[in-house]
Amino acid sequence: MRRFLDAVYRMAEFLAALQVVAILVIMLLQVGFGLVDRFAQTLGKSAPGLSVPAYAEFCGFLLAGSIFLGIAGALRAGAHVRVTLVLGVMPSPLARAMQITTSASACILIGYFTICAAEMGLQSWQFGDRSLGTVSVPMWIPQVPMVLGLAIMTAALADLTLTFLRNAAPPWGETDGYGGE
Amino acid sequence: MDAIVAIVTLGALVGLLAMGLWVSLALLAVAALSVTLFTHVPMGQLMASAGWSSTASYPLTALPLFIWMGEILTRSRLSAYLFDGLAPWMRRLPGGLVHVNIIGCGVFAAVSGSSAATCATVGRMSVPELKRRGYDESLIFGTLAGSATLGLLIPPSIILIVYGVSAEQSIARLFIAGVVPGLMLIALFMGYVMIRATFSQNLVPAPEPAIPFAQKLVLSRRLIPVVMLIVGVIGSIYAGLASPTDAAAVGILLSLIVVGLSGDLSWATFRDGLYGAVRTNCMIGLIVAAASFLTAAMGFIGLPANLASWIGQMGLNAPALIAALTLVFIFLGCILDGVSIVILTTAIILPMVQAAGIDPLWFGIYLVVTVEMSQITPPVGFNLFVIQGMTGANILRIARAAFPFFLLMLVAIFLLVVFPGLATWLPGAMLGS
Amino acid sequence: ATAQSWDMATPYPEANFHEQNILQFAKDVEQATDGKFTISVHTGNSLIPHPEIKNAVRNGTVPIGEFLLGRLANESPIYELDLLPFVVDGYAEAKQMWEASRPVIEEKLAQQNLKVLFAVPWPTNGLYSNTPLDTVENLRGLKLRTYNATTDRLAQLTGAVPTQVEVPDIPQAFATGRVDALITSASTGVSISAWDFVKRYTKVNSFLGKNIVVVNARMFDALTKEEQDALMQAAAQAEQRGWQLSEQNNAEAAKTLADHQMTVAEASPELVEGLKKVGAEMLAEWKQRAGSEGEDILKAMGK
Ligand code: NA
Ligand code: NA
Numbered sequence: 001m002r003r004f005l006d007a008v009y010r011m012a013e014f015l016a017a018l019q020v021v022a023i024l025v026i027m028l029l030q031v032g033f034g035l036v037d038r039f040a041q042t043l044g045k046s047a048p049g050l051s052v053p054a055y056a057e058f059c060g061f062l063l064a065g066s067i068f069l070g071i072a073g074a075l076r077a078g079a080h081v082r083v084t085l086v087l088g089v090m091p092s093p094l095a096r097a098m099q100i101t102t103s104a105s106a107c108i109l110i111g112y113f114t115i116c117a118a119e120m121g122l123q124s125w126q127f128g129d130r131s132l133g134t135v136s137v138p139m140w141i142p143q144v145p146m147v148l149g150l151a152i153m154t155a156a157l158a159d160l161t162l163t164f165l166r167n168a169a170p171p172w173g174e175t176d177g178y179g180g181e
Numbered sequence: 182m183d184a185i186v187a188i189v190t191l192g193a194l195v196g197l198l199a200m201g202l203w204v205s206l207a208l209l210a211v212a213a214l215s216v217t218l219f220t221h222v223p224m225g226q227l228m229a230s231a232g233w234s235s236t237a238s239y240p241l242t243a244l245p246l247f248i249w250m251g252e253i254l255t256r257s258r259l260s261a262y263l264f265d266g267l268a269p270w271m272r273r274l275p276g277g278l279v280h281v282n283i284i285g286c287g288v289f290a291a292v293s294g295s296s297a298a299t300c301a302t303v304g305r306m307s308v309p310e311l312k313r314r315g316y317d318e319s320l321i322f323g324t325l326a327g328s329a330t331l332g333l334l335i336p337p338s339i340i341l342i343v344y345g346v347s348a349e350q351s352i353a354r355l356f357i358a359g360v361v362p363g364l365m366l367i368a369l370f371m372g373y374v375m376i377r378a379t380f381s382q383n384l385v386p387a388p389e390p391a392i393p394f395a396q397k398l399v400l401s402r403r404l405i406p407v408v409m410l411i412v413g414v415i416g417s418i419y420a421g422l423a424s425p426t427d428a429a430a431v432g433i434l435l436s437l438i439v440v441g442l443s444g445d446l447s448w449a450t451f452r453d454g455l456y457g458a459v460r461t462n463c464m465i466g467l468i469v470a471a472a473s474f475l476t477a478a479m480g481f482i483g484l485p486a487n488l489a490s491w492i493g494q495m496g497l498n499a500p501a502l503i504a505a506l507t508l509v510f511i512f513l514g515c516i517l518d519g520v521s522i523v524i525l526t527t528a529i530i531l532p533m534v535q536a537a538g539i540d541p542l543w544f545g546i547y548l549v550v551t552v553e554m555s556q557i558t559p560p561v562g563f564n565l566f567v568i569q570g571m572t573g574a575n576i577l578r579i580a581r582a583a584f585p586f587f588l589l590m591l592v593a594i595f596l597l598v599v600f601p602g603l604a605t606w607l608p609g610a611m612l613g614s
Numbered sequence: 615a616t617a618q619s620w621d622m623a624t625p626y627p628e629a630n631f632h633e634q635n636i637l638q639f640a641k642d643v644e645q646a647t648d649g650k651f652t653i654s655v656h657t658g659n660s661l662i663p664h665p666e667i668k669n670a671v672r673n674g675t676v677p678i679g680e681f682l683l684g685r686l687a688n689e690s691p692i693y694e695l696d697l698l699p700f701v702v703d704g705y706a707e708a709k710q711m712w713e714a715s716r717p718v719i720e721e722k723l724a725q726q727n728l729k730v731l732f733a734v735p736w737p738t739n740g741l742y743s744n745t746p747l748d749t750v751e752n753l754r755g756l757k758l759r760t761y762n763a764t765t766d767r768l769a770q771l772t773g774a775v776p777t778q779v780e781v782p783d784i785p786q787a788f789a790t791g792r793v794d795a796l797i798t799s800a801s802t803g804v805s806i807s808a809w810d811f812v813k814r815y816t817k818v819n820s821f822l823g824k825n826i827v828v829v830n831a832r833m834f835d836a837l838t839k840e841e842q843d844a845l846m847q848a849a850a851q852a853e854q855r856g857w858q859l860s861e862q863n864n865a866e867a868a869k870t871l872a873d874h875q876m877t878v879a880e881a882s883p884e885l886v887e888g889l890k891k892v893g894a895e896m897l898a899e900w901k902q903r904a905g906s907e908g909e910d911i912l913k914a915m916g917k
Contacts, residue, residue, distance in 0.1 A: 017459045027430035049775035056239040064237035067466030079460040080203040081569045087201040102202045116225035130688035226673045342782040347658040351807030353785040421790030480661045
């Protein structure tokens, strides 16, 4: 189970990184095409007018996908910020109880978010919602990564709650405490 | 009713944050709570659609790309070179290399339209270097958090665009109008650092030994890659090759080239930089999603609008109106980000501002300087989150370090009120009235 | 009956004539029901951002909202018709088009739990550029701002270079030469202060895109008969008033552009002729996509 979950987190984070790279590539292509046009016009030729169709919209889709697919990995790495002032001065049994409470309630909240996002995607599919730009894309497709990422985050938070219940060290390591200070 | 909403919202937020709940989750929970308690809106649907529409956003893509650029540069010798090159020239200046934070943010603000991206990119390069050289941590954090807000005021600026669209003001004019107040803030920040450094010697390390002029010039050669990088990115915008968002991608390409040429690029640095950027971006992205849900909640509850129209009913004269609005914006700035405040209040505020005889162009600049402060006030301040994510230091400590800069922005507002020409002169001179 | 109060989401700033019309519509509803049914209008994307408004009404997040009909063009070619250049030559024909297409649009939106209240056109579109546009040939090689499949095709057929620029980036894109020409209404030109970055406005009267106001059908059904009547009557008035406002605004906006030292030019016959050719080609392509449904609308318009 441990190895399976870790593989899922890693995979999701890899996909998140891949989407950031995709944004970079799309934008560079777009800028490159502009450069080609500029160059052609300087030479007195007509601009070929190449462009990545609907590129702004696609960049947005990729960004949303990247953010949600990467949140679980960011949690494992201790990258989500929080205020640890009170936790730090608590006696440790109480601090542990707070850790368990916060991660369990976070799990419930993100679980609920997952269901709502899935419903949104489902409605997009049922009603045939389409993207706005030059390329017509069914809206549920870019929404799938969001739902998937939230589901993985739910699992990661459940995982974390169990870790605290077992009194084990959180995945971001014990030394830097609570992902903060 | 509004008082109850404000107390419940702020109380729940502070309580959840104190419990140690992640900032994004706390915002999400408070938004869910206030929608459920105070409106009849289907909460889950609003959460999902706010989460989707705020993150599936082309202008926001500049954020991960600029963060990535910072991650690449910090993993190279370039940031050390930048400081090596500048150190000999700035050794006599009180405050020394801390000014790099301020000027660096000012320059980067001319590339990026967002405050968080400015904070992340400049901070990634400067914080480790300044710490290594023995500068006081709170001075580093304060200058960075404060100056990064310039990303909003110095063009290009997302928030000026939002204001321009909702107030039907010329975006070209607003952009030009932001320049002088931006420079004024830089001057205020630098002046403050010089005074602080003069009076408390332990904030900055002892000045580095003086070196002959010729050697200074030799060291300055180390600045060339960074300067080329900056010129390339700004140039891509002003040559019309890239939109301000695309410029972030140009920045990464140029960084990879420069770092590659200096021999610091390996697969490991590429991968680590990318993953570092993805993690920071996901942290901020989830906060953006949750904050936009809270903004939507506030839109339905009507708290910001009610506050604004309550001020309007007082029938104040122009200076009193500005003073009252400043207090409202500071309060709203604690729980909402700057763009949200502008979106939620402009429609109500603009008519009363015009009725009081205030120039809407001037008001846009005033508004941006005012909501800039929201970036560094707890509990919800994006620059604070960025610096915590980057350094692991506690939010409240960073907020304390940034507090003097909050006060300096108040001074800037005062100056803008007394000398409105600071904002209105340049656009009039350049585009005619 | 208990008092009814609705939130309404609209995309454009309060000063825009569409939103002024909607504010009046809300007042009319309130008056007709003696204050028992109030609609509070949230302008300028302040409640729901434009891309989400249709779905927010559909799922009941807000009971009522406004959006640009042409944004749904990817869902069905029917929504695209009012964006095609030179299908109509002015307000009278645009009105015919709306009447002819309304039943089909109502039926399609009803499948999404949306009830149509009214639609109001934007003023007719013209070309913004720094160089004179006397013939279609002048457009060749110019970087024309495009934002959907229709404008993209228009650029291709005129030989312009389609360039994607987001609305807020337009001033900077003109200033830096990333874009050379823009097709939009005089009214929009005024709200973005076009005179600060571009010199000429050439009136081509090419098309009149519409904003549509819809309500959540289930929430409409839950209203009392009195409230429903008040809403429908105010809607009918708003539609009539909106069309007049649009026409007025068209003239005023062009004058505002001229007042700001922009050259406001009538399109030359050569330009119109060339663009009409392009329009005819686009309409032919549209007919293929829209099938018999489209055929029927055009027939009803007498085309
Ligand atoms: Na900026
Ligand atoms: Na704040």
